[in-house]
Structures are given as C-alpha cells and as structure tokens.
Amino acid sequence: MKIALSAGSTDHDHYANAKSMAEAMVHGDDAEVRVESFEGGALGCVVTGDRPPRIPLHVAAPDGSRLAIAGVPIAGSGGVTEILTRAVRQETRAAARTLSRLDGAFAAIHWAAANRTCSVVTDFLGVQPLYICHGEGLLLLASEVQGIAASGAVHIDMDPAGWGAFFCFGHALGDSTQLAGVRRVAPASILCYAPHSDRLEAETYWALDAISPRGSAQDLDSGTIKALLLQDVAAYSEYYSGGTLFFSGGYDSRLLLALLKESGLDVELLVVDHAGHFLGMEAKLAKRAAQNLGSADCRIVNPPDGFYNSADFLRYLAMNEVTSPALSLFISKVSQYVQPEMRAIWQGVGPGHVIRPPLGPPGGIERCFRCAST
Template structure:
C-alpha cells in the first residue's frame, strides 16, 4: 500500500520541478513510511511513498521499463500478479523484480489499457508512456482513491489524497457549494463530487488517458457490475459455488511478505473472513476488535466468541466519549468533511492492528453485495406497498400526509411513522435516496441561509441516486438499490473510511468480500437468495453456517455504530451547544446559526434525534480551516 502523486504538463514539455512532486508526496507520507521516490521526464513528474508489502528488497517506485520510456507509480496490490507474470513471461517478457508493480509495466506493454481486465486487485496507478501520454486507472470497486485537478495552463495534478493536490503551490482551493449540500445530505462527499472546486475523483472502475496538446477527456468506464442476469442452478449448487469463491477471495488476500491479521467485529462478515483465514493458515490468526462502553453498541463479546472458536491471537480495546479528541486527527486524514462516526472506531482498530501487523483483512462489502443492510428489508417492504397503491393515491394522499406527520423521535416506535410514509409516498428511486441519507431536505433547508440556497442553484443531493437507480442494469427494485449502493455508498463512505483510517497508521486493509468475481456472482443471485423473509445475506449466511454458529449468523445486526447521540446528550453536551456559536460555521455564510443552536438544544433536551447532524456539523467545523 502506498501513496502516489504527480504533475503532467498537457500543453508542451515544460520541465517539472522535482521538489514540487516531492512536496505533494510528502503531504501523504503516512501512506508510505518505508521509502520515497520521484522521477521526472520532459513535461512529467511522478512521485511515490512506499509501504513495503510485496518484494521488500526490489519493489521501489517510481519504476521504469528497461528502455526508460514507460514509468509507473502504483498504490495497492495485484493479488494475481504471479499468474499474470507467468502469462507475460510466456510472451517473452523478462522481469527484474518479484513485485506486482513490474507486472503493470509489462502488462501495459503487452496489452495497453486492456491490461486492467487481467488484474485482480485493489489499485490506483499512474503510468507515463512517452509515446501516448499519462494513463490513470482505478480498481473496479474503488478500494483505492485517486484525485486529479487541472490548472489554468493545462497542467494536470493527481494524488492519492486531496492534500497531495493542495500541496502544489499554484493550486488555489475554494469550496464547491453543491458538495456542501451533498455532504449534509449523506455525511460524506460522493465520489462524483469534491468539496474543493476544480478537483475530481477518478470514478471506480474507470480509466483516463491524457494526451499532450489535446483537451482533457472524460474518464472511460472499464468495468461495471450487472444485476441484469440471473444465475441458474439449485440453491445447494449456488451455495457450493459461493463457498469456493469465498475461499479463493480470502486466500488470495493472505499473500504478503509482512505480518498479516484481521479486523474482527463479531458480525457475520468479519467472522466469516476470520474463519476462512484460520482454515487456510498454519498458525494463529492475529485479530483485533473495538468495543464501546455503551452496551447497546458493544459487540466485543461476540468478537471474543469467534476468537475462542478459531483460536486466534486476539486483542481488544474500548472506545469512549473521551476519544472525541480524535476528531482533529480524522479531519486531517479525510481532508473533506466526513461524518460517518464509525471512523472513530475504525481508526482505533487499525491503530491496534498496526501494533503487530502491516496488513489486515476486513469484512467490508458483503452488506452491499448480498443485501445485508436493514434498509434493504425496509425498502423491499415499502416497494411491495407502493406496488399495491395507485400512483395517484400515493402522490395525492400519502405524500401530503407524510409532509404533515410530525417527526416524533421521542415517541414509541409505532408512532414514529414519518419516514415510512415519506418512502411510500415517493417514487422508488427517491425513496431509496431518502433511506441512505443522513439529513433530509426538510432539515437541510431549515439550516441554510438565504444566500446559500441561492448559491446551490437548485442542486439537490438526492438526484444522483434517483438517476442512477433509474439507469441501473437491473431486474427489480432490490437490484437497483444494491447497484446504487455499490456505485455511490460503497466508494464514497465505506471504502473512503477504511482507506483513510488504515493509511493514517500505515496499515494496508484488504477487503476479500469485494473480490469482483464474488460481487458479480452475488449480483446474479435471485432476489430471494439475497433477501428472504426480511433476512438479508440469506445465501451468504447459509454458506457460512458450515463455519459459524447460529447466534453469530442470525443475531440482530448492530453495525459498527459509534454512540454519538448519547455522547451529545452526556459528556459532549457542551460541544453540541458550542456549534450554535461556532465562528467557523458562521463565517461561511452558509448557515442560519440560530437554527443550529435550536437543533442542538432540541437534541440535548431529548425532544428530537439530531446526533448524526450534530456530528456532521462538528466534522465540517474541523475540516474547513484545513481546506481553505
């Protein structure tokens, strides 16, 4: 795992100052503490920070072809690099190292951009070809990040993290108002947006070839998942196929020349990964977990149960409200504001893992692939109701009723019906966009100043979900919802969280349940083998039952949730109140500050549930001075 950055003069062959490339890579030095390198050529400079995982002796970057005409910098891992290398050697290629990086060089020479189809891995890389230009590529699911921006003179900057671009002395950062609306809607800035105007993120499964003296093109998609086809065969046969895919995915990600372990939450997914690691390993697997002082959020006892079952070398720590001091560290590493509060625990578990290992496997990805979120079951139930009601009735009766129904956060659950009514009254795509959101439009509008409403010019964050839902290669509503999860929620929230928190402590995190063959297999499963009688991940749990007990497989899903709502009513109540007086937030001109103060007071008094919104505002307050 590493960090990359570079400069490419699209118009002409102006020399690149190596010190500028070094400054960009130094800004992301935490991604690669084991080495640094810069290479410059006519009109181009590539930089690299190395975290040594494979071929510790000879895998240094930037790496050049023997004739010096191709140079690559690479962040990630190609898990099948040995098989690809053997194929290339059969074509006559001669290798000088044992690294997966060199496979990219030779793969490019043999197949050009189509080399991506042969790579099984997580990666973002930049390759300069003296004959063609600069080639940028990102892995299928977006596990590894890549940002880029163009200066006024046609100079292209790129870096693994936003801070690498901000380190260039000629880049001037200003906020993009639309991304502020996006952030408040979802708690993160989606991959098709950036908080800093003029910066773009290369989308997952896309590539970009930049040629000299030609306009900067749009990225091209090189991979996509499709829910349009259905697998054939019995449930038993599909279960065996899934078991084989799981074994292959886990074992391929256990290849490393450094110590390796796993995150273990005690949930189905991480427990399944640990079970398969234990099956494949000749020694005790290193595992670690994070617990919470609040019993309703603590899963540590389940993690300990799995650790005992598979005789792992297990360690655990507890996250408490005092860890609020970590928000400054998180703000630094995420650059853009990021309000998934589970980042606190993810950082702590990565920090714990790094004490003994350099690579850790996680269970991320299964909820998106196998319909494991509670929202999938709720959405499917709402969709059945929508199908029974005429559209006019939903539009003219249910939607107005939802608008008038009070938001009774304090009331018994049967009376907290507003979100369900809103979902039933909306079209399916809009309903799912609502389900994945954090702060709904009615609350956002309450927060915004008149000037900010004018600045976003009618932009509405949920529209991207609605468009993608409608265009998804899918057969039914659940397919479409999961496709949106894989394209928006997964790279924007889950993978951003894991990448930044693990890289903050120089730990490589690997996600075997995001193996692209496993993802495509899951997408072809009949809906009833993903979500059955309200039970998500049906076939996955059935498959894992050969390793895991029922009390792990079928207990109520807790998720890796940080109890910020309780904190803001308890030890962090003063922090919540201070948001209404924040000079940083007031100085933006974006907000109605008395509205923030009222929201904080309502939450502290228990009259409404606004813990996630307060966390969003706190993380925004911490991020702004670092960006502008």
C-alpha cells in the first residue's frame, strides 16, 4: 500500500490534494484509491493486489482516528495486529511510541482525533520511502516524490543537488530528491504535526551509533542468527500462508527456501530461465537446488520473445525503477522508445558523451569537464 497526506490550514483543499497525490502513484489496473477527510486534512491510500492480507494496514477507530501504513511491518512479540489496534486508539505521541516498536520496512501515518494532530513514523533503517514537503500552513507526505508534485499545491522546481547526485551516483544522497523543497523522511523518525497551528516537531527513536559491536565474525552464534531468521519467517507468515517464492540458484534463495521448509510452510517455486545467460545456468542450478531441498512444485518459465520491447516491460520499469528513482534502468532496451520530439537529453550533456557512475567504464561526463577546462 502507498500513502499520501495533505494537512494544514483550511485555505487548502486537502481532499483534492490527497486524491491527486494517490492517483499519481497508481501504476497498474489492480490498484484502488481511497481518500478520507479529517479535521484539518485528508489521508489517501493506494491499495494494490487482489489478495487482501490477514493484517489490515488501513485501520480506523470509533472516534474517527485513522492509521495507514505503507510497507510490511512485523513484530517480534504480540503480533502486528495487536500493535496497530492499540496505536490507532492512542493520542499522538503514545501512538508514535507504539508504532516505533514495529520491525520490518514501513512508514506509518496516524491521525489522532482526540487531540487533532498527526504523527508519522518510519522504520529504523528508512528502507520504506516516505517524502515530505512542509510549507507555510501545509504539510504534504507521499510514498513517491511524484505524488507530492501531483498535488497541485506546491511549486514544481528541480533541485540541482538532487539531480547531480542522481546522475553521478545513480541515486540521491541523504534526504535530497529531484524536486526542490521535497525531502525523504529520515530513518527512525517520529514527526508530530498540528494542522491548526502548523507546528511540526521531529525526533529520532534509534541511531546506528547506539550499537557498540564487540568481537569478530568468529564470535557470531549461527544458531542465534538462524533462530532470528525463523522468527522473521513466522512474523511475515501472519500476512499470508503459502504463496510463491521467486527462486534462483543463489545462496539467498536456497537459505530462504530452507527456512520456509523448516517452518512448515509450503510454497510454489517460480524460476525464470534466462537461456541466453551462461547457457541457462540459472534455471539449472535452481532446479537442482529445489530437488535437493525436497521441493517438487517448481515451475520454470521462459520470457516470451519480444518481452523487452513490450508495454509490459515498460510497466515493470515504471513500477520498479521510476517510483524509487535509480539509474539502473535497462537503458539499451528503453532507448528505442526515445523519439526526437521528446527533446530528451539521452546521452548526458552532449552528443557522444555518456554519464558514467563510479566504477563504470571509461569516458562519460568527466570527458566534457576535461574539454571545458582545456
């Protein structure tokens, strides 16, 4: 699920803002947009998929309080459902403290009707993206940058630092984005916002430097690590039972399948055979690993001819790359769709010059800098 929030003074049409933001984050036919108004704002959600999870991530309380979560939070004890049910009924700061107990990748927005304030909580590593724009009398939050741009409530201007980092490194640095005035909410953040006073407070509930590792890799207890992994498998299985595991011959796939087997969870295996890549070795290794782990239900599929020239592949790029900006696009496959009338800067800053990320092949943007300096 993706989330969007518009809150602040009554000078803004928060329902329209939240609706536009949510609709801009729809990238498939299986999505449903839901928008709810509250005093001083509106909350939008984009629900995807045809199999609702056992744990609802959009919760309401009898007094009108609301809680919406993007991502897949888990909990070590008590279960996610118990934590969400308690949090939605609490006042702002108590709800934020409760939500900060969650594990997994998530971003939560809570509206407390009792004290008419919002709280926002991100996971402790900041894996689940959430973007913020705070101006005079207006707070906007969205799972994607383009959601905030589509609100119609902010001036759209490019951020030179954000674009520079994007081109040079393939991703943003720190909390910057490609849109001026829009920032990514920091990891382990708790934000509290009062729409009636436009007061925004921020704090951090965890920091990496709080950990003081001692010892070496030889001191690690593999049994404890395995127990923690099995605990996470049990926590994630609260959402669904069964399902499909995208399987390969890699170590991570084998480890995950072994953990699922030990947890008593049966899943179907889906393997994509890349026949042109090392003579299809990926599928061969995956099939052998599945047999060794006792999984007979292994389906091997071949990508259809012309897939990389299809609309389905472009949809994949939009869902997987555009929503979380990165320069890991399959450029050679996309280039055929770039037409002159698009006026696109396709090869960096000039003909024949390609922008090169660190550790990339020789050439690239530094060639232009050398020419300019001489």
